[in-house]
Structures are given as C-alpha cells and as structure tokens.
Amino acid sequence: MVQALNRALNDIMAKNPSVVILGEDVGVDGGVFRVTDGLISKFGPERVIDTPLAEIGIVGMSIGMAISGLRPIPEIQFQDFIYTAMDQIINQMAKIRYRSGGEYTCPVVLRAPYGGGVKGGLYHSQSGETYFAHTAGLIVVTPSTPTDAIGLLYSAIDGNDPVIFLEPKRLYRSVKEDVPDNVPKVPIGKAKIIREGDELSIITYGPMVPTVVSTVQKNNINADVIDLRTLVPMDRDAIIGSVKKTGRVVIVHEAPRTLGLGSEIAALVAERAIDSLLAPVIRVTGPDSPFPYRYEDYYVPNEKRIMKAIKRVTEEA
Amino acid sequence: MEMEKLTSAEKSAYIKAFTAMVLGRTLDKKIVNAQRQGRVGFYTPTMGQEATQVGLSMSLGREDFIYGYYRDVSLLLHRGAPMEAIINQIMGNSKDVEKGRQMPSHFSYKGVNFMSVPSPVGTNLPLAVGSAYAFKLRKEKGVVVATFGDGATSTPDFHVAMNMAAVFHVPVVFVCENNGWAISLPVEKQTETEIYKKADAYGMKGILVDGNNFLEMYKTCTEAVNNVRSGGGPVLIEARSYRMGAHSTSDDPTKYRKDEVKEGDAKDPLIIAEKILKDLNIGDDKLVEKIKAEAQRIVDAKFQECEKIPPPEPITAFQEVYSKNTWMLDEEVGDILD
Numbered sequence: 001m002v003q004a005l006n007r008a009l010n011d012i013m014a015k016n017p018s019v020v021i022l023g024e025d026v027g028v029d030g031g032v033f034r035v036t037d038g039l040i041s042k043f044g045p046e047r048v049i050d051t052p053l054a055e056i057g058i059v060g061m062s063i064g065m066a067i068s069g070l071r072p073i074p075e076i077q078f079q080d081f082i083y084t085a086m087d088q089i090i091n092q093m094a095k096i097r098y099r100s101g102g103e104y105t106c107p108v109v110l111r112a113p114y115g116g117g118v119k120g121g122l123y124h125s126q127s128g129e130t131y132f133a134h135t136a137g138l139i140v141v142t143p144s145t146p147t148d149a150i151g152l153l154y155s156a157i158d159g160n161d162p163v164i165f166l167e168p169k170r171l172y173r174s175v176k177e178d179v180p181d182n183v184p185k186v187p188i189g190k191a192k193i194i195r196e197g198d199e200l201s202i203i204t205y206g207p208m209v210p211t212v213v214s215t216v217q218k219n220n221i222n223a224d225v226i227d228l229r230t231l232v233p234m235d236r237d238a239i240i241g242s243v244k245k246t247g248r249v250v251i252v253h254e255a256p257r258t259l260g261l262g263s264e265i266a267a268l269v270a271e272r273a274i275d276s277l278l279a280p281v282i283r284v285t286g287p288d289s290p291f292p293y294r295y296e297d298y299y300v301p302n303e304k305r306i307m308k309a310i311k312r313v314t315e316e317a
Numbered sequence: 318m319e320m321e322k323l324t325s326a327e328k329s330a331y332i333k334a335f336t337a338m339v340l341g342r343t344l345d346k347k348i349v350n351a352q353r354q355g356r357v358g359f360y361t362p363t364m365g366q367e368a369t370q371v372g373l374s375m376s377l378g379r380e381d382f383i384y385g386y387y388r389d390v391s392l393l394l395h396r397g398a399p400m401e402a403i404i405n406q407i408m409g410n411s412k413d414v415e416k417g418r419q420m421p422s423h424f425s426y427k428g429v430n431f432m433s434v435p436s437p438v439g440t441n442l443p444l445a446v447g448s449a450y451a452f453k454l455r456k457e458k459g460v461v462v463a464t465f466g467d468g469a470t471s472t473p474d475f476h477v478a479m480n481m482a483a484v485f486h487v488p489v490v491f492v493c494e495n496n497g498w499a500i501s502l503p504v505e506k507q508t509e510t511e512i513y514k515k516a517d518a519y520g521m522k523g524i525l526v527d528g529n530n531f532l533e534m535y536k537t538c539t540e541a542v543n544n545v546r547s548g549g550g551p552v553l554i555e556a557r558s559y560r561m562g563a564h565s566t567s568d569d570p571t572k573y574r575k576d577e578v579k580e581g582d583a584k585d586p587l588i589i590a591e592k593i594l595k596d597l598n599i600g601d602d603k604l605v606e607k608i609k610a611e612a613q614r615i616v617d618a619k620f621q622e623c624e625k626i627p628p629p630e631p632i633t634a635f636q637e638v639y640s641k642n643t644w645m646l647d648e649e650v651g652d653i654l655d
Contacts (some may be wrong), residue, residue: 101413
C-alpha cells in the first residue's frame with residue numbers, strides 16, 4: 001500500500017501544480033513510512049515541505065493554503081499526534097465553507113497512518129476515526145487495499161471538501177496486490193462488497209478487512225463482507241441492502257467499542273432494518289482501554305473473536 | 318507635530334482615514350445601543366482601536382489578504398467593505414454573507430479579501446502562514462495580514478505560526494492589536510515580556526507602535542508591509558491601544574477594571590486624529606463636525622435599512638456544510654423542517 005500511495009501522490013503532483021505535500025520528515029527523509037519517498041527530488045522542496053514539529057502548524061498552514069487556492073496534502077506522522085491540531089480540524093477545517101457562507105472552501109486531504117500493528121504502544125497505534133466522524137464538514141475515508149488507496153486518494157484530491165484520509169499502517173506493507181496501470185477513482189461514500197453470502201453481513205473497514213476476509217475464507221462462512229471505505233458519509237444502501245438479505249450482522253473494527261463506528265452502524269440498522277433482524281447485532285472491536293504495547297495481539301480483533309461473534313449471530317434462532 | 322508638505326492625495330487619504338474612524342466609532346455605539354434595546358443579539362465593541370485598524374489598512378493594497386478578528390470593524394470600513402455588510406452580519410439577516418450562521422462580530426467579506434473570523438482566538442494565525450506560503454509559491458505580490466488581540470499571544474497557535482512564518486520566510490504581517498485586556502486579564506498578567514519582543518525569539522523583526530495614532534500606525538505599517546512585500550520575511554507589529562468598551566455586550570468590566578481611557582480623553586484615537594488633521598491644516602472644527610454628522614446620518618440610515626431585511630430561510634442554517642449535503646444531513650433537516 002505504501003508503493004500505491006506513493007504512486008498516486010506522484011501522479012497527482014505531476015498533474016496538478018497546486019498540490020503541495022507538507023509534514024514532518026516527508027521531504028528529504030521521504031516520510032517515516034516512506035509514503036512520500038522520492039517526491040522531493042521530483043517536485044522540489046517548495047512543494048514537498050519538511051515542516052517543524054507542530055501539528056497545529058501543519059494542519060493550520062494547510063487550511064490557509066487551501067483557502068488561498070492550493071491543494072495541500074498534509075501528513076500527520078501518526079494519527080495519535082493529531083490531537084493538538086484538533087481545534088484546527090474541528091473549528092477551522094470543518095467549518096470554513098459553512099461559516100463563510102460558501103465564499104471560502106477548504107479542500108485539504110489530510111493523510112494519517114492509524115491503528116496498531118507496528119508494536120507502537122499507546123501513542124503510535126490509536127484508531128481515532130470517531131473523533132473525525134463526529135464533526136460535520138469532514139469526509140472520512142480509509143482504504144484497505146493498494147488499489148482502493150489510489151482510487152480514494154484520486155477522489156479525495158478531486159473533491160472540494162476536507163478529507164481525513166486514514167491509512168491502516170498495519171497494511172502498509174502486509175497487503176500486496178497487482179495494481180492496474182489505470183486505477184479508476186473510488187467514489188466517496190461507496191462501500192465495496194468484497195464477498196457475497198446469505199447467512200450474515202460482516203461490516204468492517206480499514207485495517208480489519210484482511211482479518212475478516214481470511215477468517216471468512218478459512219472457516220467457509222457464507223457471509224456478505226462489506227468494506228465501508230468511506231466512513232463519512234457512510235454507504236447506507238450497501239449496509240441496509242445486505243442486512244435485509246441476511247438478517248444477521250457482525251461489525252468489526254479496531255477502535256474502542258464505545259461510540260465507535262459500530263455504534264452508528266448498529267443504530268442505522270435498528271432504524272431501517274430492525275424487522276429483518278434475526279439476531280442481535282454484535283460488535284467485535286478494540287476494548288475501551290488505551291492501546292497496549294506488549295499485548296497488542298489481545299487488543300486487536302482476531303479470528304477467534306470474530307468467529308465467536310459469527311457463531312453467536314448465526315446460532316440465534 | 319512637524320509640519321510637512323502634503324500632497325493632495327495624502328490629504329484626502331488622511332481625511333478618508335479619519336472618516337473611516339468616525340464611521341467605525343459611530344457604528345460601534347449604534348450597535349451597542351441597539352443591543353441594549355434588544356435589537357441585536359451580541360456584539361464586541363471596537364471603540365479605542367480605530368486608529369490601529371485604519372492606520373494598518375492604509376498601508377495595504379487590494380491584493381493583500383486579511384485574517385482579521387472580531388473587532389476589526391474600522392479596518393473593514395476603511396478597506397471598502399460596505400457598512401451594510403457589517404450590519405447585516407450583526408443582524409444575521411438574509412443579506413448576511415454568512416447567512417446568520419455565526420454570532421455577531423464574526424465578519425467575512427471576500428470582496429475586500431477579509432477571511433471569515435472564528436471565535437477561538439489565535440487559530441487564524443497558522444492559516445495566515447499557509448496563505449502567505451501560497452502567495453510566495455505562486456510569486457504573487459500580495460502579503461497576508463493576521464490581526465489578533467493581546468490575548469491571542471498566549472495561545473499555542475501564535476507560537477507555532479510565528480515560528481513557521483519565520484522558518485518559511487513567508488510574506489505575512491502579524492499585527493497584535495494590543496488593547497490591554499483579554500476580557501478581564503490585563504496584558505501584564507498574560508506575559509512576562511513585551512509582545513513585540515517575542516519576534517526576536519523567532520528570528521523576525523518586532524515593532525512597537527502607538528496604536529492610538531493613525532498616522533504613526535500608517536507610517537510604521539507602510540514601511541513594515543513594504544519590507545515584507547519585497548521578500549524581507551515576516552514581521553510582528555504590536556500596536557498599543559486601549560479597549561474603551563467592554564469585551565462584549567455580555568461583559569461587565571466594572572468587575573475588574575476602572576476605565577482608564579474614556580471617549581474624548583487625550584488618548585482617544587479620534588481626539589488624536591482630530592488634532593493631527595488640524596495640525597496639518599487639513600481640517601478644522603467645521604470639517605470634523607461635518608464628518609461626524611454625516612457619519613451619524615449614514616449609520617442611522619443604513620441601520621434602519623438593514624433592520625428591514627428579513628431573516629434567512631431556516632434551511633440555510635443546514636447548507637454548505639459540504640460541497641453537497643450528505644444524505645444524513647438531508648434526512649435530518651427534512652425531519653426538522655417537516
């Protein structure tokens with residue numbers, strides 16, 4: 001996925017001279033995960049900007065750049081470090097269009113690696129998507145495959161709204177696929193049905209997608225597997241359509257359970273498809289604790305926990 | 318004051334400046350009164366900062382971009398924003414460009430490159446650095462100006478913006494309108510240094526100027542702005558004035574201060590400006606009175622006119638959140654307006 005993102009950024013920067021990249025170590029170093037590797041030598045230090053260490057500045061400058069006609073793609077080195085800039089994200093980025101009566105817009109694509117998988121402990125592993133999803137004015141997306149990473153990035157940069165682009169860092173180097181030469185845009189707000197089945201619907205996104213898919217394959221589960229890809233606005237029709245077909249729902253995400261995206265999905269299902277439900281909706285999520293260093297594997301949902309949830313909803317009469 | 322040979326362009330510029338200050342003051346008092354009568358919801362008086370704002374505005378060009386703050390009424394007026402735009406925003410009526418979405422005093426007016434104001438202080442400063450970066454990248458002539466009160470200088474955003482502006486050597490002019498108070502906290506209790514001296518630590522020039530004197534302000538800002546425009550890097554200007562009014566119409570300053578500068582005092586920027594006009598033989602009492610009377614007439618008329626404008630349609634409160642409404646918002650609004 002790192003290579004795919006790098007390719008997309010290369011492409012986007014070559015096509016549009018208004019695109020700039022900024023963040024900590026994104027230039028000379030090519031980013032700590034190498035997503036921006038080589039861009040500085042191609043596009044120069046004015047467009048691939050190594051910034052001082054201050055997320056308020058990275059995000060704040062990006063907002064100003066966007067207001068003044070650039071197309072900034074800031075990188076926050078780890079999503080965990082974004083919180084000092086939350087005021088900029090919530091009170092500025094998300095509200096520029098609204099509060100200026102549409103006179104100014106804020107097309108920033110903010111990239112941030114999130115989730116566990118690199119033995120990063122409390123401060124290099126968080127899944128904070130709910131914080132962004134709860135703020136009107138932000139689009140929130142997260143790819144689970146290299147091809148989707150490219151397609152979503154194309155859509156994000158072509159849009160006119162601020163986008164929080166969350167990259168599952170666990171998948172940076174663990175998922176590989178042949179990426180076609182011409183990758184089409186992945187539309188914002190469209191989920192992907194990865195597998196089709198009749199017995200239940202498993203709704204997931206980002207870093208948990210490969211775990212869910214391998215669990216389903218290995219255990220021959222007859223399930224719809226939905227990769228949301230866009231968290232805001234969520235693909236209501238894909239979710240409800242599937243639930244009406246299967247009547248059973250398991251939601252899998254890595255973020256803590258309380259008010260995680262699973263809560264919203266469950267509410268959506270309850271409001272629109274409760275008559276179709278044959279069993280309780282079950283969430284398999286990270287626990288409501290900080291993300292631990294040593295016992296990372298206990299925190300992140302795994303095959304065992306997903307199977308337990310599947311059994312529970314399918315064995316229910 | 319030393320007598321100078323003034324060109325007629327300078328003379329009319331000074332009269333225009335004085336006029337904008339008087340209009341700002343007159344409008345300010347009108348709005349405060351209207352608030353007391355329940356005709357306006359809220360307001361942050363700007364009285365005492367007219368010279369700072371007008372002197373700054375005189376040094377700027379049309380191409381320059383302003384990240385202002387919620388007291389910049391005189392700056393807006395001098396820069397050419399129509400008075401109706403200010404009053405419509407205060408009233409949140411259907412002609413307000415912000416469509417009644419923001420509290421009064423949070424102006425936005427693209428026509429004069431004045432970016433919409435947020436409430437959290439200091440948070441516009443990093444944006445100004447970003448805009449200035451864009452100007453520099455595209456090799457445009459404009460400079461970016463960020464205005465803010467003394468209170469903003471305690472925020473992390475101030476520090477980060479100053480640092481990054483200097484590191485990237487971008488054309489941004491930081492103007493601290495130091496009116497002495499962050500609501501109830503006097504500037505002496507906000508910082509152990511003088512504000513303009515902070516510039517030193519970031520590697521940029523810091524300038525102290527008398528913000529009560531529009532001419533001083535104009536001259537100092539012109540030199541600073543020209544230097545920034547010609548690639549000299551960012552600058553911090555501290556303009557000292559005095560917040561003659563309350564922080565806002567919800568604030569009672571008698572709880573924390575005795576008013577040290579009152580309207581008509583020697584330090585009142587309008588009194589100083591009057592004296593400047595007279596010393597320079599540009600105007601006399603008659604002209605001053607004429608400008609004041611005309612300002613009152615304009616403010617009364619515009620205010621009355623704007624009060625007749627109907628409120629925006631309720632649905633506008635739920636639009637322009639995104640380039641296209643989400644299905645969630647459409648559904649929610651449908652329910653609210655059903």
